[in-house]
Amino acid sequence: MEKSSGLVRRLARQAPALCLLLLIAACAKDYPQTTLQPRGDFARMVDDLFRTTVVWATIVFVLVEGVLLWAIFKFRGRADDPEPRQVHGNTTLEVVWTVIPAFILVAIAVPTVKTIFKTSDYATGPGVVQIEVIGHQWWWEFRYPELGVVTGNEMHIPVGKTVNLRMTTADVLHSFWVPQFAGKRDVFPGRYNPLWFKAEVTGIFSGQCAEFCGVQHARMGFKLISETQEEFDAWVARERIGSPLVNAGTVPADTTTPADSAGRAAKLAADSLEQAGRALFSGAGCIGCHAMVGTPLASATSLKGPNLSHVGSRQTLVAGLMPNTEENLRKWLANPDSVKQGTLMVLPKKLTDAEIATLVAYLRSHR
Amino acid sequence: MATSVVDHAPASHHEPHTGIWSWITTVDHKRIGILYGVTAFIFFLLGGIEALIMRIQLMKPDNTFVSPELFNSLFTMHGTTMIFLGVMPLSAMFFNYFIPLQIGARDVAFPRLNAFSYWVFLLGGLFINFSFLINAAPNAGWFGYANLTSNQYSPGLNTDFWVLGLQILGVASMAAAINFFVTIVNMRAPGMKMLRMPMFVWMSFITQILLLLAFPVITIALVFLMMDRHFATHFFLPEGGGDPILWQHLFWIFGHPEVYILILPSFGIVSEILPVFSRKPLFGYTAMVFSGAFIAFLGFGVWSHHMFSTGMGPFADAFFSLSTMLIAVPTGVKIFNWIGTMWGGSLQLKTPMLFAIGMVAQFIVGGLSGVMHSVPPADLQQTDTYFIVAHFHYVLFGGAIFGLTAGAYYWFPKMFGRMLDDKMGKLHFWMMFLGFNITFFPMHFLGLNGMPRRVYTYPGDLNFEFWNQVQTWGSLLLGVSFLVFIYNMWKASRRPADAPADPWRGATLEWLIPSPPQEFNFADVPPVHSATPAWDLRRAGGGTLPEPQRVSGAGIHMPRPSYWPAVTAVGVLVTIGSILFTHAFSQWYFITLTGAAILIYGIYRWAYEPAF
Amino acid sequence: MDAHSHAQGGDHAHPTPGLYFKVALVLFVLTALEVLAYEVGHGRMGADLQRIVEPVVVMLLLVLSAAKFALVAMFYMHLKQDPKVLTNLFIWPLLLAATVIAAMIVIFSYWRVVGAK
């Protein structure tokens, strides 16, 4: 007994170091979607809590597995050895190993409950950016009801400001997840779920749907772009042009951010590519599901596909599937199902190569 | 109350024990146990092949080895198969074979009901796997979350096969659970009080209680889902005011106890093996019993810890978090008592012992990651990622499968009268141990680094490739280890049946009769004075036991073979399976009525047929 | 094992038809009270009575139905005479069932409040 507890103590001293080793091993490479490098306050609170549990778990792991291994080596016997002493139990020992885990659990439970209450419900207060998140099979829609912006698969947020998400789905359950900013929150049809976080740094971050939602669940990624307030304001001003919310009168045309929308619209109307593209966008039936600058909108509230008004400025195409390049857009428009099998994006009619080229140029011109 | 069970009854008709008909009509718990084992092992291998295909697909980013649809079917069927057609019926094999032997009974309480359970299980398993042949394998996950399972989002028969298949399997589980529960309550040998039952019997007993209380809930949830899909209701559909979250609650009220249904039998097996191979009684027997019961009891109060990310609110989160943490206490007690059993013993590191120790060592890992998930904010990062996949494979593979494999090596000589080769067994253990850990430990890293579950592929820029490749190689090693096991069993089958009655110096009643046991198990049941009756006798005999002789069964009355259980099982299959046809065929209910007629006819013939 | 002898058909401990009849009468009266509580609670017997009964009508109905339940279980299902093991087989699942129902009601009421925002 004496010898073994010495070993146990030695192992226990090594535990935090071992645990750190484990984490370092895990983050040795750069994982853009890691939970272990929080970049937002919500994720940081979770991470602190997680580290507490990892330390406890590692200590217990090392101790218990150590004792187990020790027992295996120390008490190996041969078939003809005499029968060992027949011990049936030890009440003191049993009480001890019931009570000690209970204390460890209390040590975990207290910060847990505190954090549960801190991370629940909506964020309120002045300066909070309100965003509505709507999950779709298999892409994400983001709406900024106060700013009049509707976008898809790319959420822009100002750094250092709390953003408050009010989340639902247009079809089945999904789960909104940007690991470096916050934990997951599932979205349900017909109800809203809250989530909030505050970015600590600027940059482009990966997010992904985390609740199985059908054939292309794996391909339901999105980017979260944290930027300075100025960059964010400029982005908002651009996005407001042709926004379905502005067009439908849900948000007044220019109250929060002034934009040269009138001048720009005039310039666009004169452009020949613009006219050809717009005709094709309507004629080919894209308009049935997508919103686009300068095209009439079937409905302001239910978009079947992402708002494409500024698709040229986005980082990726098809819910984070591929970089936003001309070639990729052409591939996608030529045959969506070959790029993302089972996608709900259907072409009302087969497009010719020339039509695809026009459409690609037209869409990419809208930044 | 008489201690002898040899009754002075007229000699019974012992049917010949050969031919396929003898297997179809058998009501002998030992033969039904073997049927369960063989069937479940085949399904288990099928589930393993499904897993290997998934592992190959995930070996590199943007892989196209299988289509997204097929991948979704594979992970759905892998989960469904391993749980309902693999681990549960493998446990049922041990329930069948060893509960009656360990409590000193001739058979289970209701031998024909036992046969019925098996046939329903077999038909249900075939039914649900038949879907692969018509390209309609279930593909909405083993958890079948609404509203993805609605007609709108899951058209086709895929989900119907799942719903109806689980319903059929539920009938089998319920019938078996009642049977084993009553057997343990009512068929124990004289002197075997509850607190003298072997630990395997105890854990099996608790498992039956969980089955009895959890399965009705999933039955109702599946009925609602069936109604939604076939009869236009809106139980889980928001269009009609229903709420998809109801499915999650009902599913997990069943689903969490189900986890303990899968693991408790293994706890029992390991608690049998560790004392025998440490040559020392189980440490803290009573604590082991009550911790098992406490785990089961708490198991009904934690279901929503599967749903922290749904946003239930801080009070529900806190409640389910604390109740989940509480489970760690009795689980810890079990692990410490197992180590306490080994401590100071004379460890015989034979194959069953290696698997049992492996189970303990790996279950610790699964238990600790389980505590991590009980912290709701942290769980928000971990749920639906590979971290969870790692966690429950440490519990269900590292725990349940290792325990069941330990049981297979431990009891194989008793079941077949032949020893499995110990060297090959050890090779199997080390391959399985390494393969398992290489496959599943890196999943912790992947999950924490943001790889979600249930994805058929992942983009290259997330850097998931390295560990995925490691895992795939590990899984292949794991797969090959089972070939070693199969080869070992095949080799054993070529040897003469010369295993002694008690190759391990066992503590419980089954080791007192010849291997394999005779049809009637015990000619005379020895009186039981402790939890280790065979050791008592061995001590009384100065350390040795005489090899038991095969005796004539004349005068012992055994139940008569019957094919009505199998017929009735067909009735269950047709009645429930008929719902598949509602959309295809307007007179579908004629099939239902045919099934019901077979079912009712079977029940009446069964009821009026002499049992002996 | 004296429980054995009487379960095997020695029914001396079982109640008599007279007792069964009394139980039936009580059950009948309790059912009448339930309906009465419903009528009064919902204003069929005047507003004054309603004001008194309405706040407790759910409680009242639960108590009355629990009483009926207990009577049938104890006397008609013979749990009062039969070995305790049978009572355990019934009472624990019953408690679990009641807990599940209560928990579901609580969880769903909170779920609706948050989801509406």
Place this chain on the structure above:
Amino acid sequence: MSDAAAHAIEHPTTTGIDSRKVAIWTLIGSECLLFASLISTYLVYKGKSLVGPLPHTESQCMLHGKMQACEPIFSIPLVTFGTAVLLFSSFFVVLALYGAQKGNRKMLITWLSATVVCGLFFIGMQVYEFSHFYHEGLGYTTNLFASTFYTLTGFHGSHVTVGVIWLATLLVMAIRGKLPAGKSLNLEIAALYWHFVDVVWIVIFPVVYLMR
């Protein structure tokens, strides 16, 4: 049922209670959770129906092809009568069992017949109620109330039906003289099941019909 014959040569059970009686109690315990799931669903969906008819209040509902005001759908007197009948059937079956145990064949047959008739009457009441509701515009899929109500009471009704068939089978055996006192356990088990069906209704009646 011939298991009873086997019973005589089986060795005595550990608890002293016949295994079949333990089994039926086990089944009853298990069924508690079946009905708990149904009742919780009914309760959490209470008041969530999007259209009428509703159980206790007036509502807008689709009837004869157009939306119109509908009366509350429940008829308390009818269901109270059904409840009383089911309660009395429980009383009758204990009398039948008493007769069976005492070897009083006349008592057995009389009261068992009365039980079966009561059971049939209850099923008739439910069939009448369901078809009446249907004509009032409450189909199975009309609203959440309808789906949860019909499923809950339908599950109970199918239990009653199984019970009636079971008891009727025993009645035929009793009439043929194949239910002597020594086999009264056959009736006792069926009676336990029957009482359970009754206590489930004891819960459903106030919770579904009497609570607004």
